[in-house]
Amino acid sequence: MDESEEPMQLVHLLRGLTVELDLFGAEFAGRHGLHPTDLRALIHLLDAARAGTVVTPGRLGEALRLNSAGTTGLIDRLERLGLIRRERDPADRRRVRLLVEDQAMELGQAFFGRLIADLVAAMGRFDAGELATARRFLLAMTEVVGAAREE
Amino acid sequence: MDESEEPMQLVHLLRGLTVELDLFGAEFAGRHGLHPTDLRALIHLLDAARAGTVVTPGRLGEALRLNSAGTTGLIDRLERLGLIRRERDPADRRRVRLLVEDQAMELGQAFFGRLIADLVAAMGRFDAGELATARRFLLAMTEVVGAAREE
DNA sequence: ACAATAATCTCGCTGAGCGAGAGAATAATC
């Protein structure tokens, strides 16, 4: 591993950025009585809600790599905090739908709002062509990591 | 939050990338009988080893946001796995130095090696100017997240 | 010598997540 090469600098930057984001999330979670897993679940649920997708315990557990027992515990926790609600699916009554409460939206806003505003502001110092390059770069890196995950 | 804006796409890309990297790490850890925290500790120790820095339990715990009891447990685990070794500092004998074993280097190589090679290869499809832009971009984003962590 | 400070470890505990399997609803096969 040659540290002097430019690509290695970029690899370290990528890693450093993910570390910072993780720490940011962990600290936010801690301040609000959540666990890192709870926050990840919340993010997933909010994304799904915005996309209009139905999330069931099974799907949530799969996304977070938890088994069914752990997933039940997670949902119990979030429900106890008043962030989500269980509701039987009337069509297929084996299923349970997970619905996010308004309080969860607000929490998500508190978490992301400020950070996103700051990130977008920082992006303002780049011109359109540079942002396009950054997007291409991030897409390429995401693709590589995704591919590496499939062995 | 307007999804159609280009900056928002970039924010989501950043988040998606960190998620992918986290999952990659978690899956690697699981396959090798490690916990996510163990892997993070290993990365920290390997970085320090390459930089020639002495790592003590106190410093490690601070970096990972663990208290002293949790840190002791973590070090016990890593030592039991033969990845690190404790050694009293002869200068200040209150201190313990954490030394990484060769096996840990190999594990780190197994973890990073392939992924880094793939990432660097993907960077080959960008010219020098584009890579410089990507670096500036990542630096700017890292700075914003870091600043946000300090309230 | 004798506090005061620093670094690490021990003890007891809480709780997240796992494995195994139960319970309830739906789908498939005869």
Next chain:
DNA sequence: GATTATTCTCTCGCTCAGCGAGATTATTGT
């Protein structure tokens, strides 16, 4: 249309990571 197979969720008992409080050992200042 009864019986078996399948799907989704939940319960139970357990393990172990990490916490709070405090003990232990080493160093530094007066």
